[in-house]
Amino acid sequence: MRNIIIVIKKQIKDTIKNKVVLIQFILFPIMTLIMENAIKLDGMPELFFTKLFSIMYMGMAPLTAMAAIISEEKEKNTLRVLMMANVAPWEYLAGVGIYVWTICMAGAGVMATGLEKKDMLFYLLVMGIGFVISIVLGGCIGIFAKNQMVSTSLVMPVMAILSFGPMLALFNRTIEKVAKFLYTQQISVLLNKMSFGQGNGESIIIIMINAAVFIALFFMAFRRRGLE
Amino acid sequence: MIQCANVYKSFADKTVLSGVNFDIPSGEIFGLLGPSGAGKTTLIKILTGQLAYEAGSVRILGENVENLTGEDKKKIGIMMDEFGVYERFSCVENLQIFADIYGIPHIKIKETLEMVGLQDAMRKPAMNLSKGMRTRLQLARVFLHSPKIIFLDEPTSGLDPQTMKSIHKIILEKKETGVTIFLTTHNMEEATALCDMVALLNEGVIVEKGAPKEICRKYNHQKKIKLHLSSGEDLELKHGKESATEISRLFEAGAIETIHSSEPNLETVFLELTGRKLQEDA
Ligand SMILES: Nc1ncnc2c1ncn2[C@@H]1O[C@H](COP(=O)(O)OP(=O)(O)OP(=O)(O)O)[C@@H](O)[C@H]1O
Ligand SMILES: [Mg+2]
Numbered sequence: 001m002r003n004i005i006i007v008i009k010k011q012i013k014d015t016i017k018n019k020v021v022l023i024q025f026i027l028f029p030i031m032t033l034i035m036e037n038a039i040k041l042d043g044m045p046e047l048f049f050t051k052l053f054s055i056m057y058m059g060m061a062p063l064t065a066m067a068a069i070i071s072e073e074k075e076k077n078t079l080r081v082l083m084m085a086n087v088a089p090w091e092y093l094a095g096v097g098i099y100v101w102t103i104c105m106a107g108a109g110v111m112a113t114g115l116e117k118k119d120m121l122f123y124l125l126v127m128g129i130g131f132v133i134s135i136v137l138g139g140c141i142g143i144f145a146k147n148q149m150v151s152t153s154l155v156m157p158v159m160a161i162l163s164f165g166p167m168l169a170l171f172n173r174t175i176e177k178v179a180k181f182l183y184t185q186q187i188s189v190l191l192n193k194m195s196f197g198q199g200n201g202e203s204i205i206i207i208m209i210n211a212a213v214f215i216a217l218f219f220m221a222f223r224r225r226g227l228e
Numbered sequence: 229m230i231q232c233a234n235v236y237k238s239f240a241d242k243t244v245l246s247g248v249n250f251d252i253p254s255g256e257i258f259g260l261l262g263p264s265g266a267g268k269t270t271l272i273k274i275l276t277g278q279l280a281y282e283a284g285s286v287r288i289l290g291e292n293v294e295n296l297t298g299e300d301k302k303k304i305g306i307m308m309d310e311f312g313v314y315e316r317f318s319c320v321e322n323l324q325i326f327a328d329i330y331g332i333p334h335i336k337i338k339e340t341l342e343m344v345g346l347q348d349a350m351r352k353p354a355m356n357l358s359k360g361m362r363t364r365l366q367l368a369r370v371f372l373h374s375p376k377i378i379f380l381d382e383p384t385s386g387l388d389p390q391t392m393k394s395i396h397k398i399i400l401e402k403k404e405t406g407v408t409i410f411l412t413t414h415n416m417e418e419a420t421a422l423c424d425m426v427a428l429l430n431e432g433v434i435v436e437k438g439a440p441k442e443i444c445r446k447y448n449h450q451k452k453i454k455l456h457l458s459s460g461e462d463l464e465l466k467h468g469k470e471s472a473t474e475i476s477r478l479f480e481a482g483a484i485e486t487i488h489s490s491e492p493n494l495e496t497v498f499l500e501l502t503g504r505k506l507q508e509d510a
Contacts, residue, residue: 006328010314017316076312081369084276084306085329086298 003087007095011069015103024064025103028057029110036114050114052167054127055188057107059163062134063141064155065100070142070227071151079227089227097135104131119194129207130187134162136214143221183210229254229377229408230275235284237270237432244270245432248284252410252425257403259419260412261494262429263506268412269308271429272381275410276306288377302330305375307366309382315355319346319365322354323372330373337372344368344398360391367398378402380411384418396422414506416494426494430502440494447497456486464490 015022035049045051070093073079082092108127112120137158145151166188169176179185186203193200230252237245244267252258260268273279275286277293286293289300296304314322323337341350344364349357354365363383370378383399384392399422403409413419419426420440427437436443451467455478465471467489478484498506 003329006325009328010325013321014314014316076315077310078312078314080278081311081326082329084278084301084304085326086301087329 003091004095004098007082007087007092008099011096011099018069021065021068024061025107028053028061029107032111033113047114050111051188051191054108054111054123054191055166055184056163057104057111058127058130058134058187059166059184060159061107062100062104062131063138063159063162065103066096066135066138067141067145067151067155068148069096069100070139071145071148074142074145074227075147083227089222092227093139093222097139100135100138101128101131122194122196123191126187126190129211130183133183133207133211133214136211136218140214140218140221143218143225143227181206181210183207186210229289230258230410231285231287232271232275233285233287235271235274235281235286237267237274237279237281243432245274245281248429248432248434250427250434250437252408254408255403255406256424257399257409257411257422259423259426260410260429261414261416261419261426261498261506262412263414263504266429267432268429269381272306272308272379272410272412276304276379302373303376305370305373305378307370307378307380307383309385311366313354313362313365313369316353318351318353319357319368320350322365323368326369326372332373340368340372343371343401345394360387363387363391363395367395371402376407378407378409380409382412382414384413384415392418416498416506419494428494428498428501430498430504435501436497443494443497444492447492447500450490450492452490454488454490455484457483458485459483 015025032050032053035053036047039049070079073082079092083089105124105128108124108131112123115123138155141151141154141158145154162182162184165175165179165182166185169179169185169188176185183206186206189203190200230250232248232250235245235248236243248271250258260271262268270279274281275288275293277288277296288296289303291300314325317325319341320337323340324334326332327334327337338347338350341347344367346361346364346368349361352361354362357365367380367383370380380399384395387395396418399409399411411422423440425438426440426443427434428443429435438446453465453467453471453475455463455465455475457463457478465474475484475487492500495506498504
């Protein structure tokens with residue numbers, strides 16, 4: 001438990017210093033603030049940019065951050081030093097995961113400023129769940145990749161599918177039929193409904209299946225590779 | 229403190245260690261001397277539980293290395309070249325992480341950095357440190373939690389002579405506090421200056437071990453006396469009675485510039501035993 005907090009503390013200290021990851025965390029929240037205030041077109045759906053950027057944020061930031069942080073520590077062999085100091089691999093992963101989730105939730109908090117008060121809880125809950133799935137997936141990549149280069153080349157396509165799939169689905173029926181099975185697409189559906197009411201069943205089931213698949217993948221990767 | 233009995237290790241079909249034996253008593257500096265590729269780093273990894281081995285046994289602190297607990301690990305400090313530091317963090321920030329992990333008061337951080345001579349670079353990000361300073365930071369990280377056993381993999385390789393000397397001083401100071409130190413090197417002067425005991429490792433086999441002086445004495449079978457004469461001539465005489473009159477004659481004639489007996493050093497012993505040099509450029 002203590003080691004998890006130490007890892008979180010270390011990451012918090014690194015937040016300002018690690019520009020690559022920092023940009024991932026703040027880009028979409030800032031873009032949301034700017035676009036929502038700057039662009040108001042007739043006939044544009046309400047909170048168009050908030051919803052669009054929320055999904056892109058979910059598909060990019062946690063994934064990139066997790067994979068980048070883990071693969072950098074592997075490449076520089078600082079992770080090995082932590083392990084030799086008796087930090088358990090799961091403690092390290094939990095620490096980084098909690099850190100990334102918390103920062104992303106803060107980002108979501110910024111993006112939620114345009115929302116009505118009554119929708120905030122729903123929005124943050126849905127985002128929080130989506131971040132968890134993205135973090136697990138980013139963790140998989142971090143565990144799998146030996147170094148930062150491999151990690152980046154794995155993150156890119158996954159990130160593109162998760163973030164741009166739902167956006168392209170707006171314009172193209174065929175893509176929508178496939179994108180439907182992505183948790184990011186279903187979270188986008190939920191954000192459009194923005195209510196706890198009836199009719200969320202299908203989305204919730206698909207999101208749960210996504211979560212189950214990625215968590216299984218995570219444990220498989222972890223058992224095969226550990227953090228070596 | 230560190231016992232290694234008949235350890236074998238191979239990668240794929242390549243045997244890297246074949247039957248390594250030694251027993252290091254508490255409080256000594258043990259040097260593993262060998263050329264590049266001899267298996268030094270591999271052995272350190274095995275001794276510290278980072279690598280599995282095929283046969284033999286390794287005991288650290290009286291415990292099989294496989295069974296070391298978290299508490300035991302806190303009594304061990306390891307420095308390897310490949311062990312990185314947090315590049316964006318300053319020296320102090322780097323040590324803070326490990327002080328927290330080991331539950332050591334932060335006051336000890338400054339003390340440790342002073343001990344390794346980094347007091348003026350405490351707030352510098354690690355990425356701006358010179359090679360020597362980075363080595364010092366790595367040493368500070370090893371010393372921070374006052375381990376009982378320290379493993380150092382080529383602690384001075386690639387450093388200038390002055391930095392090397394000051395690191396030797398730090399290592400000897402540590403020994404004074406009763407720490408057991410295992411170090412690898414391919415520098416025979418370093419081994420002679422630091423180690424109570426050395427083992428010469430070649431292609432995974434320890435070809436000789438003992439106190440550096442004893443090893444040299446043991447291989448002192450050439451026993452020659454070398455003279456350099458004022459005439460510019462070099463002369464080699466047998467180290468024995470039969471040379472006494474000749475030497476005395478030369479002295480009386482004032483013909484001797486320099487005179488010394490040629491004793492083997494670890495380098496020549498290694499060469500004699502293996503036909504190989506310790507250092508490519510030596
Ligand atoms: N993971 C590995 N897989 C395959 N072979 C390896 C591995 N690690 C080391 N070796 C081989 O084992 C031999 C010994 O390597 P080791 O790193 O222990 O040498 P060393 O004595 O530390 O050399 P140096 O002085 O250059 O550091 C080398 O031939 C190396 O190629
Ligand atoms: Mg080595």
